[in-house]
Amino acid sequence: MYKRMINIKFLLLLVMILSGLFCSSSEIKNNPNVLWIVIEDASCHISCYGGKAIQTPNIDALAAEGVRFENAFVTAPVCSPSRSALVTGMYQNTIDAHNHRSQRSKGKGTNLAYVESFILPAEIPLASKLFEDEGYFVTNENINGKSGKEDYNFDNKIIYSGKSWKDCPKGKPFFTQIQLKGGKNRKTRANTEDFKLPPYYFEDSIMRNDWKEYLGSWLDTDENVKQIVADLKAAGVYENTLIFLLTDHGISHLRGKQFLYDEGIKVPLIVKFPNDRFKGTVRNDMVKHIDLLPSSLAFAGLQIPENIQGKNIFAKNYQKQEYIFSSRDRCDETTDIIRAVRTEKLKYIRNFLSYRPHAQRNQYKDQKEISKHTRELFALNKLNKLQAQFYNPTRPTEELYDLEKDPFEIHNLAFDPAYQAELKKLRSVLYNWMTQINDPGLIPEPYLEELGEKYGNKFIAMKQPQFKDINPRLIRIIEAGEKQNTPVLLGASISEEPAERYWAATWLGVNKITSAKRQLEALIKDTEPSVRIAANLALFKVEPDFNPIPTLSRELKNKNKIVGMYAMSAIDQTGILNDEARKIASEASQDSYEFTMRYGKYLLNK
CATH class of the missing domain: 1.25.10 (Leucine-rich Repeat Variant)
Structure with missing residues (x-):
């Protein structure tokens, strides 16, 4: 009898041990779901950021329930470098994903002879794998529950748990990216005249209609967000989901996407926490999009790899970031090398190809109606000096802007004697970062x-x-x-x-x-x-x-x-x-x- 009781206890203990082995750590910890809503090609021209031309009530509501960042930036102003940095929590330069679309196995610019050199080593973290290893159900999808955009500038094969978070087994948390077309979706033209184009753009009906279509893309995106929130609530998971909403870079305009002015690198960032944590908060400190991965891991109670270069921006011991760095390199066929460092007050831009124009030949941009139109205006000498400078045959080696006095970044202070100390300091900071x-x-x-x-x-x-x-x-x-x-x-x-x-x-x-x-x-x-x-x-x-x-x-x-x-x-x-x-x-x-x-x-x- 005694031996029989021991055997029963042993079997029960064994069952408990085995149950623990086959139960993921996330199920044990009851970890929250993590959702990244990643929007293409859009800047902060929405109502919760002070925009008056259109109203985006669903995005506004999400912001009201969480944290809205006034000063969020991407480390690259074009898709594949920006997205490569986002999912690794590392600068695209460090992982050599800085050139937009290289010799990968698929997409534009493919060359199978060099594919193996685009496979990241195991020491570089990938968001999907980090969460999957902890028992998360991992997906990357679009608004219709189909496969979402990747466009990473590396060739690691990413295996997802399923097509949609909606397929996640009960009791298992999910990590999902939902990719929205955003500024690339120009199907709607906003019915508004309540805006003025930035001073560096010529203003006529062609340019204004293009801007209206861009604003219309935000209206459609707002409806997408409404659907996402409704789906989460209907599934009963909204209250236990950490939501990040951001864009992959700024508006696809002449001076926006591909360039390091704020129009290209400053993005909206909204974070909604479970249980109304930080509800109604507005933060003015500078953060970067590679901070998303460590912040997500930390909130989920997961370990942050040591080599991640982003910061947990919600940590109790978090210190505000004094500098934000961003880079622009080859975009498709257009070779360029630009680096920038930004403080709350100043931005320093270093043009390493100063002997080339800003507006080099680029099929992606040149095919846009606004690009063709502006080049025609330039040829007809109808642009003012500011609007024409993008087409000059050369550009300054250095640019320095006082962002408090000059938010449009149009008055270059690099040659102003009063700013030489700041210029020298920021140049040194940037060069040291490049080496680091x-x-x-x-x-x-x-x-x-x-x-x-x-x-x-x-x-x-x-x-x-x-x-x-x-x-x-x-x-x-x-x-x-x-x-x-x-x-x-x-x-x-x-x-x-x-x-x-x-x-x-x-x-x-x-x-x-x-x-x-x-x-x-x-x-x-x-x-x-x-x-x-x-x-x-x-x-x-x-x-x-x-x-x-x-x-x-x-x-x-x-x-x-x-x-x-x-x-x-x-x-x-x-x-x-x-x-x-x-x-x-x-x-x-x-x-x-x-x-x-x-x-x-x-x-x-x-």
């Missing part, structure tokens, strides 16, 4: 792709000893070019580091240093394709009789498709449109790589 996060943006992309293939991925490549101080070294060369310090450029042209040779060649050409002809002739035979391309373009600028087309055309055959895109960009910059150039453009227009093809078609249509 291992920002690879100044390394020419063709070369960076090769490093990714060599080391497995670029995140690992940037940790190699030879790149420890790469940013200060490259900035020194770029600044030498901007200051026309030729001896520094000539010295860098024979560096062992390809990235240094690239920038030396680039600036020798920009400055048209005729005495550098011999050095450039050597560099057009360099082992690194990006250096050869830069040297060919530079030699053409130095020696107009030099024909760079034959050597640049050979670069299109490189298996690294970014090389061909760079070569076509260089041909475009030469302005050569002879039969030889058109023949190469015709070949490029049939290229398998989307962004090389765009250059080919563009040159053929010139």
Whole structure:
């Protein structure tokens, strides 16, 4: 009898242990659901943020029930870098997701030869996996319960638990992203005239109607939010769901999306907590969108990985962020390198390609009616100086704005003697940040792709000893070019580091240093394709009789498709449109790589 009782107790104990093993930690902790509502291409032009042109009562109601952030920013003003940063809680630069759509396995800009280097290492956290590992039901969906937009600039395969949070088993929490079309959904034109365009935009019926369609997209988004809330309430899970609502970047306008002015990086952020926690709160401190992941994990009682660069903005020991950093790099076929640091009062912008216009060729933007219209107005000399400056052939190396006095960021104080101390400080803060996060943006992309293939991925490549101080070294060369310090450029042209040779060649050409002809002739035979391309373009600028087309055309055959895109960009910059150039453009227009093809078609249509 005694032995029998022991056996029964043993079996009961075993059942309890096994039940614990097969019961997820989230079920034990009764964790809340976590929902991210991610809206495309929209800024803070809604009524709860003071907008008067339209009313968004459903979004307003959500804000009234939770926390509304007056100063929320994204770390990148375009889809794939911004979304890559969001789901990792890390700067897109650090994880090498900074160039918009690279050689991934799907979507625009695909090239299977380099896919493996776009798989993030295990040490980089992914929101979906972090929650799934803790027993959450994970989905990514749109308003109709179908698969939602991803557009990440990495190639990790993300496996979701199901298509919709509505399929989540009873008693199991869910982590869901609902992707809304937002500013891309231009089906509704708002019936309003109660707005004035920013002063840097020409104001006429074409520009105003476009803005009305943008405002109409907010009206449709507000209805989407109404449906989401109603569905959560009908399922009985609204009160136990932590909700974040934000956009992936600002409005898709000439000076918004793709650029680091507030129109591009400042976004609405609303957080609704279970049980009316923080109800009716408005916060004015600066936060960034990569703070969502650690804040979500913390509220769910889950561990925050040490390498996450975002902050838990609701922690008891949270300290306000003094600086917000943001970056713009290649957007589709348009190569650019811009960095910015913002305080509550000031914003410093660093244009590393100051020798190129703001409004470089970009198919995505150029096909918009407002872009075509504004270029026509520029050609007809109908834009004022402020409105026309985006089309100037060059731009300032530095921009500094007093945001309290100049919220539209139109008065550049970088050359104002009264602001030199602030300029110097913010420049130093930005440069130190670039080094701290291992920002690879100044390394020419063709070369960076090769490093990714060599080391497995670029995140690992940037940790190699030879790149420890790469940013200060490259900035020194770029600044030498901007200051026309030729001896520094000539010295860098024979560096062992390809990235240094690239920038030396680039600036020798920009400055048209005729005495550098011999050095450039050597560099057009360099082992690194990006250096050869830069040297060919530079030699053409130095020696107009030099024909760079034959050597640049050979670069299109490189298996690294970014090389061909760079070569076509260089041909475009030469302005050569002879039969030889058109023949190469015709070949490029049939290229398998989307962004090389765009250059080919563009040159053929010139």
